[in-house]
Amino acid sequence: MNSFYSQQACCAVRWQDFPGHGEPLIFIHGLGCASSYEYPRIVCDPQFGSRRAILIDLPGSGYSDKPETYSYQTSAQAQVVIELLNHLAITSFWLYGHSMGGSIAIETAELAGNRLLGLIVSEPNFHAGGGAFSRNIAARTEEDFVSTGYQAMLEAETSPWKGCLQSNAPWAVWRGAASLVKGVQPSWSARYLQLTCPVWLIFGELSLPDPDLDEMRQQGVEVKIIPDAGHSMSWENPSALAKALADCIQR
Numbered sequence: 001m002n003s004f005y006s007q008q009a010c011c012a013v014r015w016q017d018f019p020g021h022g023e024p025l026i027f028i029h030g031l032g033c034a035s036s037y038e039y040p041r042i043v044c045d046p047q048f049g050s051r052r053a054i055l056i057d058l059p060g061s062g063y064s065d066k067p068e069t070y071s072y073q074t075s076a077q078a079q080v081v082i083e084l085l086n087h088l089a090i091t092s093f094w095l096y097g098h099s100m101g102g103s104i105a106i107e108t109a110e111l112a113g114n115r116l117l118g119l120i121v122s123e124p125n126f127h128a129g130g131g132a133f134s135r136n137i138a139a140r141t142e143e144d145f146v147s148t149g150y151q152a153m154l155e156a157e158t159s160p161w162k163g164c165l166q167s168n169a170p171w172a173v174w175r176g177a178a179s180l181v182k183g184v185q186p187s188w189s190a191r192y193l194q195l196t197c198p199v200w201l202i203f204g205e206l207s208l209p210d211p212d213l214d215e216m217r218q219q220g221v222e223v224k225i226i227p228d229a230g231h232s233m234s235w236e237n238p239s240a241l242a243k244a245l246a247d248c249i250q251r
Contacts, residue, residue, distance in 0.1 A: 090115070
């Protein structure tokens with residue numbers, strides 16, 4: 001585990017650098033998640049092809065610090081990712097983001113310019129309003145969620161995601177959810193379609209049908225479907241996700 005101090009978040013941000021060949025693929029996790037929890041199984045899978053990978057735990061998540069004074073908005077998190085890339089002097093890279101991490105990855109892609117070789121997003125938030133999960137969180141006040149809502153969510157959760165959620169600060173989860181509900185202008189969808197680098201969209205088979213997939217296909221975006229998996233595809237079918245990511249990069 002590596003660490004650097006983020007001026008944007010005013011805290012230590014930690015990441016893992018898995019050695020391999022080629023330009024690195026940068027992983028950005030979703031709300032209530034952590035790359036250190038979700039993606040080691042992916043990048044170690046033979047289907048991934050022994051490529052270099054950098055797994056970031058965003059502020060508020062996993063092994064990174066969790067300051068109470070940071071905004072945790074998607075735009076601020078994108079700035080942290082760029083800070084890390086600059087810290088590592090990475091001049092050429094691929095980018096992957098899942099769920100809220102997909103939205104953050106879209107904003108990161110705008111900031112990265114011609115350093116970015118291609119962007120892969122899986123089931124991102126393309127529009128304001130959030131998903132059912134983030135809407136339920138943001139419907140509470142931050143004070144209420146921090147004092148009782150977060151613990152109640154942990155106690156009700158039985159999936160593998162519970163282990164990841166409990167590594168997140170409750171204020172980080174609430175502010176991230178509120179950021180997804182608020183959205184950005186232009187929308188993440190519009191920004192994604194305006195990127196000049198190659199882009200791909202990944203969906204879990206069990207998440208379909210979904211209007212975002214249909215819309216992006218109509219816009220000419222290449223879509224990959226992960227069989228026997230839904231939104232939590234990184235542990236529901238890790239080998240298939242590893243292959244999909246490797247296929248995008250090889251293209």
